[in-house]
Amino acid sequence: MNLIAPKHVLDYCIIDEHDEVFKELKHSLEDDFSYVYKVRCNCGNTKFLVYSDAHPSVYAKCSLCHKMIALYDLSYYPSAVKLDKKYSLEKVQKDAVQVYVNYEYDDEYLTEDDVDFDVNDITWAKVFINENGNIKKILDDETA
Numbered sequence: 001m002n003l004i005a006p007k008h009v010l011d012y013c014i015i016d017e018h019d020e021v022f023k024e025l026k027h028s029l030e031d032d033f034s035y036v037y038k039v040r041c042n043c044g045n046t047k048f049l050v051y052s053d054a055h056p057s058v059y060a061k062c063s064l065c066h067k068m069i070a071l072y073d074l075s076y077y078p079s080a081v082k083l084d085k086k087y088s089l090e091k092v093q094k095d096a097v098q099v100y101v102n103y104e105y106d107d108e109y110l111t112e113d114d115v116d117f118d119v120n121d122i123t124w125a126k127v128f129i130n131e132n133g134n135i136k137k138i139l140d141d142e143t144a
């Protein structure tokens with residue numbers, strides 16, 4: 001199955017049908033232009049410390065191997081403008097948690113023949129964490 005997500009995060013996106021939080025998010029958010037994934041580090045771990053800044057950007061740091069994974073960074077998206085400004089990254093929560101992402105695309109690539117689909121050309125992104133069994137939204141941003 002082909003997963004559709006921005007290139008910077010695609011390798012860390014999985015579908016986990018045994019995860020109740022994932023299933024709930026998928027059920028409420030997924031459609032033909034909106035994709036929901038659970039985040040998994042390439043070491044196999046699914047627990048992360050999450051950091052954000054004011055651009056806004058969101059990064060997940062693997063609690064085992066400490067790899068930093070970009071979940072949302074405006075510098076990657078063609079329709080976004082990222083200010084040339086340095087904001088400090090703040091830790092979103094104290095403990096390592098499971099993380100879920102939702103990327104939305106414009107439907108024009110399906111209706112217009114001359115528009116090539118670019119996986120980086122997202123229009124909206126949301127990031128959620130599983131905090132003690134509760135789903136907490138930590139990013140809800142329209143890209144353009």
Ligand SMILES: [Zn+2]
Nearest residue numbers: 041043062065
């Ligand atoms: Zn890792």
